[in-house]
Amino acid sequence: MTRKFFVCGNWKMNGSKKSIGELIQTLNTAKLDPNVEVVCAAPAIYLELTRSELDPKFSVAAQNCYIVPSGGFTGEISPAMIKDCGMDWVILGHSTRRHIFGESNEFIGQKIAHAQENDLGVIVCIGETREEKEKGITDQVIFAQMKAIADNVKDWNKVVLAYEAGWAIGTGNAASPQHVQQIHAKVREWLKNNVSEAVANSVRIIYGGSVRGDTCRELAAQKDIDGFIVGKGSLKPEFVDIVNAKA
Numbered sequence: 001m002t003r004k005f006f007v008c009g010n011w012k013m014n015g016s017k018k019s020i021g022e023l024i025q026t027l028n029t030a031k032l033d034p035n036v037e038v039v040c041a042a043p044a045i046y047l048e049l050t051r052s053e054l055d056p057k058f059s060v061a062a063q064n065c066y067i068v069p070s071g072g073f074t075g076e077i078s079p080a081m082i083k084d085c086g087m088d089w090v091i092l093g094h095s096t097r098r099h100i101f102g103e104s105n106e107f108i109g110q111k112i113a114h115a116q117e118n119d120l121g122v123i124v125c126i127g128e129t130r131e132e133k134e135k136g137i138t139d140q141v142i143f144a145q146m147k148a149i150a151d152n153v154k155d156w157n158k159v160v161l162a163y164e165a166g167w168a169i170g171t172g173n174a175a176s177p178q179h180v181q182q183i184h185a186k187v188r189e190w191l192k193n194n195v196s197e198a199v200a201n202s203v204r205i206i207y208g209g210s211v212r213g214d215t216c217r218e219l220a221a222q223k224d225i226d227g228f229i230v231g232k233g234s235l236k237p238e239f240v241d242i243v244n245a246k247a
């Protein structure tokens with residue numbers, strides 16, 4: 001089964017009209033591997049600007065959403081609004097959301113269910129913190145996250161799983177290709193045992209945590225690494241090299 005390589009630039013809370021405009025120019029004119037699906041996740045306030053200026057061959061993602069269509073939820077945006085403004089994807093469960101904003105597995109599950117009801121693609125992040133890794137509970141943490149995800153997914157064709165080594169995010173040092181491959185293989189095995197073999201074979205599992213132009217090729221060569229979610233590296237021209245990691 002071939003899984004289309006998937007690279008998401010997660011801009012997080014970065015950029016301005018000027019810098020985003022420049023980044024979009026770079027992406028629109030770059031020579032990119034046509035076999036790669038590329039998604040840019042912009043801050044909510046720049047979503048429409050990004051969608052209108054970025055070449056239609058790219059998708060655009062929101063970085064979060066809420067669990068109901070509308071109402072008295074100051075500061076939140078809904079999947080219906082994200083769709084209404086022309087986006088196809090939303091990132092859910094990013095380690096920022098889990099560990100700075102205290103989102104639980106259960107809450108992230110509710111977000112997944114509601115985003116799917118609105119036909120939004122979901123890029124769902126899983127992964128362990130440094131503390132959890134040191135305690136030796138990585139598998140336990142990831143499988144609990146997977147259970148909350150699987151309990152809420154209706155359409156696996158619209159899910160991309162992102163394994164983010166929490167301890168590698170923003171450090172400049174990615175997890176080793178061997179570590180990432182091992183975790184991705186375990187996640188696939190979990191899917192085979194708890195969802196189905198077809199889903200285990202078809203769902204894309206991408207890696208995040210200090211992916212850089214110079215280290216992405218070795219990661220991309222691993223058999224269960226189907227792409228990347230990229231923070232800092234997605235704000236620079238280097239992102240083009242990461243998209244082209246398999247070319």
Ligand SMILES: O=C(CO)COP(=O)(O)O
Pocket residue numbers: 010094164168169170171172208209210211229230231232233
């Ligand atoms: O959190 C990440 C992507 O969602 C990774 O960020 P960095 O690539 O900056 O480590």
